[in-house]
Amino acid sequence: MLAPFSGVLRTVSERGHVSTAIRLTNLRKEFGDVVAVDSVDLDVADGEFLTLLGPSGSGKTTVLRMIAGFEQPTSGTIELAGVDVTQVPPYSRDVNTVFQDYALFPHMDVLSNVEYGLKVKKVSKAERRQRAEEALAAVRLEDYGARKPSQLSGGQRQRVALARALVNRPRVLLLDEPLGALDLKLREQMQVELKELQRAVGITFVFVTHDQEEALTMSDRIAVFDAGRIAQIGTPVEIYEHPKTPFVAGFVGVSNLLEAGVAASLLGREGLWSVRPEKIRVLLGTASPEGSERAAAGVIREVVYVGMSTRFIVDLDAGATLIAVQQNSHATSSELGAMRGQRVTLMWNTEHEIPVG
Amino acid sequence: MATTTASPPKGGFGYRHPRARLAALLAAPMAWLVVVYLGSLAALFLTAFWTVDGFTGALVRTFTLENFVDVFTTPAYLQTMLRTLGIAISVTLLCLLIGVPVAFFMARVARPRWQPLLVALILTPLWASYLVKVYAWRAMLSPEQGVLAWFLAPLGLDSPGFGELSIIVTLTYLWLPYMILPVYAGFTRVPNSMLDASADLGAKGWRTFRSVIVPIIFPTMVAGSIFTFSLSLGDYITAQIVGGKVIMLGNVVQQNYVTNLPFAAAFATIPVIIVLLYLAAVRRTGALDNL
Numbered sequence: 130m131l132a133p134f135s136g137v138l139r140t141v142s143e144r145g146h147v148s149t150a151i152r153l154t155n156l157r158k159e160f161g162d163v164v165a166v167d168s169v170d171l172d173v174a175d176g177e178f179l180t181l182l183g184p185s186g187s188g189k190t191t192v193l194r195m196i197a198g199f200e201q202p203t204s205g206t207i208e209l210a211g212v213d214v215t216q217v218p219p220y221s222r223d224v225n226t227v228f229q230d231y232a233l234f235p236h237m238d239v240l241s242n243v244e245y246g247l248k249v250k251k252v253s254k255a256e257r258r259q260r261a262e263e264a265l266a267a268v269r270l271e272d273y274g275a276r277k278p279s280q281l282s283g284g285q286r287q288r289v290a291l292a293r294a295l296v297n298r299p300r301v302l303l304l305d306e307p308l309g310a311l312d313l314k315l316r317e318q319m320q321v322e323l324k325e326l327q328r329a330v331g332i333t334f335v336f337v338t339h340d341q342e343e344a345l346t347m348s349d350r351i352a353v354f355d356a357g358r359i360a361q362i363g364t365p366v367e368i369y370e371h372p373k374t375p376f377v378a379g380f381v382g383v384s385n386l387l388e389a390g391v392a393a394s395l396l397g398r399e400g401l402w403s404v405r406p407e408k409i410r411v412l413l414g415t416a417s418p419e420g421s422e423r424a425a426a427g428v429i430r431e432v433v434y435v436g437m438s439t440r441f442i443v444d445l446d447a448g449a450t451l452i453a454v455q456q457n458s459h460a461t462s463s464e465l466g467a468m469r470g471q472r473v474t475l476m477w478n479t480e481h482e483i484p485v486g
Numbered sequence: 487m488a489t490t491t492a493s494p495p496k497g498g499f500g501y502r503h504p505r506a507r508l509a510a511l512l513a514a515p516m517a518w519l520v521v522v523y524l525g526s527l528a529a530l531f532l533t534a535f536w537t538v539d540g541f542t543g544a545l546v547r548t549f550t551l552e553n554f555v556d557v558f559t560t561p562a563y564l565q566t567m568l569r570t571l572g573i574a575i576s577v578t579l580l581c582l583l584i585g586v587p588v589a590f591f592m593a594r595v596a597r598p599r600w601q602p603l604l605v606a607l608i609l610t611p612l613w614a615s616y617l618v619k620v621y622a623w624r625a626m627l628s629p630e631q632g633v634l635a636w637f638l639a640p641l642g643l644d645s646p647g648f649g650e651l652s653i654i655v656t657l658t659y660l661w662l663p664y665m666i667l668p669v670y671a672g673f674t675r676v677p678n679s680m681l682d683a684s685a686d687l688g689a690k691g692w693r694t695f696r697s698v699i700v701p702i703i704f705p706t707m708v709a710g711s712i713f714t715f716s717l718s719l720g721d722y723i724t725a726q727i728v729g730g731k732v733i734m735l736g737n738v739v740q741q742n743y744v745t746n747l748p749f750a751a752a753f754a755t756i757p758v759i760i761v762l763l764y765l766a767a768v769r770r771t772g773a774l775d776n777l
Contacts, residue, residue, distance in 0.1 A: 197682070197686060198685075198686075199682050199685070199686075218685070218690075219682070219685040219686050220685045220686075220687075220688045220689055220690055221688075224686075225686055225687065226682070226683070226686045228679045228682070228683060229679070230677065230679050232677065232679035232680050232682065232683035233683075234680065234683075234684075234698055234701075234702075235702065236701040236702055236704075237701075245684075245687050245689075245697075246687035246688050249687060249688040249689045249693060249697075250688050293687070294686075294687075297687065297688070
């Protein structure tokens with residue numbers, strides 16, 4: 130899948146290396162009385178896969194639209210490759226966008242859709258055709274050029290949208306929840322393909338999603354958005370293993386918060402703490418901790434069977450409720466069902482206790 | 487526990503007989519369509535091939551192409567036909583020229599809360615009587631004393647007077663809402679992301695309008711033009727009131743239907759055929775597929 134896209138690979142290397150593809154400084158956007166984006170500072174490195182992650186209304190899409198030029202920031206600046214483009218209209222910015230609804234032109238066939246950007250830029254017909262066919266080949270749709278978008282499946286439309294954007298060889302590709310409308314299987318497949326494509330073409334990707342798993346799988350770095358601000362920015366491992374705020378801990382993965390009082394009595398530690406559910410072992414009856422392990426007694430309130438694993442919701446005697454996830458390597462579903470209401474001991478290594486504020 | 491021997495529950499008659507349900511739904515409209523509409527159209531076509539006895543004026547029910555030969559060989563009739571066609575095309579083009587920007591403004595520029603009001607304003611003239619509006623235009627266009635003449639007098643100009651131009655102006659006024667409304671509906675259905683995508687790919691406003699918006703709303707422009715074109719083609723009252731000596735196709739039909747019904751029928755067939763040809767041409771563009 131990578132070979133046909135050599136054209137794109139070449140241009141990126143010809144451009145030479147610029148360390149910062151995008152720099153957002155103190156970016157703010159108001160819609161009437163609503164502050165959608167507030168004091169956002171962000172540097173995106175050339176060739177990086179950065180994900181803007183957050184719930185709906187957190188401002189991530191607005192940031193993306195400001196980078197594309199569809200929205201004007203209320204204040205702050207946007208730089209692309211070191212040039213201030215805050216006042217530059219979208220048609221003059223070296224970025225391209227893959228839209229959530231794909232926004233394919235319904236009256237054009239697939240090839241014309243892909244050629245559109247080149248045609249607007251007056252690229253010669255022969256080169257246009259060749260590059261469009263290359264781009265379609267890169268998304269494995271070489272035989273679909275003559276079809277209308279209405280004759281394609283959701284996944285195919287998504288790929289056409291991708292080819293239509295990439296054929297312009299932009300410095301930055303913006304993707305606004307591009308996988309949101311696909312079913313789970315296709316989404317997982319496209320996640321892998323997108324990541325491979327991004328590695329192959331070396332273009333900076335800014336990817337917007339509300340799906341934390343998608344963000345963790347694909348990104349070099351993740352910026353977690355909460356109420357218009359960046360709550361935390363870091364690699365997937367940093368975000369997951371070391372969430373800095375209760376919001377990040379809760380939004381990425383299952384939170385398992387230990388409030389101040391519980392943390393003090395159970396862990397003997399100050400402040401708010403969290404333990405990831407897969408780090409916790411569930412032992413029937415009483416057990417005593419060894420070495421650096423921590424034990425907490427409680428009662429299983431609920432057992433949720435999720436196929437590959439089982440989720441136990443445990444009310445601790447100390448007062449908190451923790452969720453523990455165990456692989457279903459041995460247990461059968463009937464055995465698991467019988468565990469509801471039983472007394473258990475939860476065990477985890479103290480190094481998995483994360484301070485979240 | 488009591489055992490029950492009752493039959494399983496059933497739906498009503500209509501539920502069990504979907505065809506009967508469909509028949510009940512469509513009986514009245516089908517009767518209307520077949521008897522009134524298709525019936526009268528068939529009568530029109532049939533009559534067009536009859537003739538009248540030149541001496542007694544009585545209807546002669548024998549097949550002849552005489553009427554059509556008359557229509558296509560008499561220069562005055564041919565001229566009227568072409569003039570009517572020209573008027574209908576002019577009215578349609580003017581409606582497009584005026585209607586598309588208005589529809590664009592309503593759907594894409596005006597604030598959303600003003601949109602229902604604007605639609606109501608476009609609809610308002612349709613509630614007024616056709617005759618009132620045409621006579622109002624007569625007053626407007628009247629040479630020397632008309633409103634238009636009064637306005638143009640300081641410039642040393644006069645109203646165009648009663649004639650072809652006045653017919654075109656008046657018909658454009660009359661049919662404009664039929665162009666604006668479908669095109670407006672078309673504009674509202676173009677998603678914003680489509681415009682963003684075009685800008686994102688490097689197109690400025692005019693390019694986006696030309697390459698994305700117009701092709702997408704083209705079917706609605708065609709829909710509007712079917713109204714303006716066919717309504718203009720069949721009109722004769724406007725020509726009578728503001729046309730002066732100019733006559734249109736409908737006037738010829740009106741002048742003949744008492745004395746020579748078969749000839750009037752043959753002449754009335756012409757606009758039907760023109761509209762059918764127009765629809766066929768439009769169909770070839772694919773514009774009707776998305777209606």
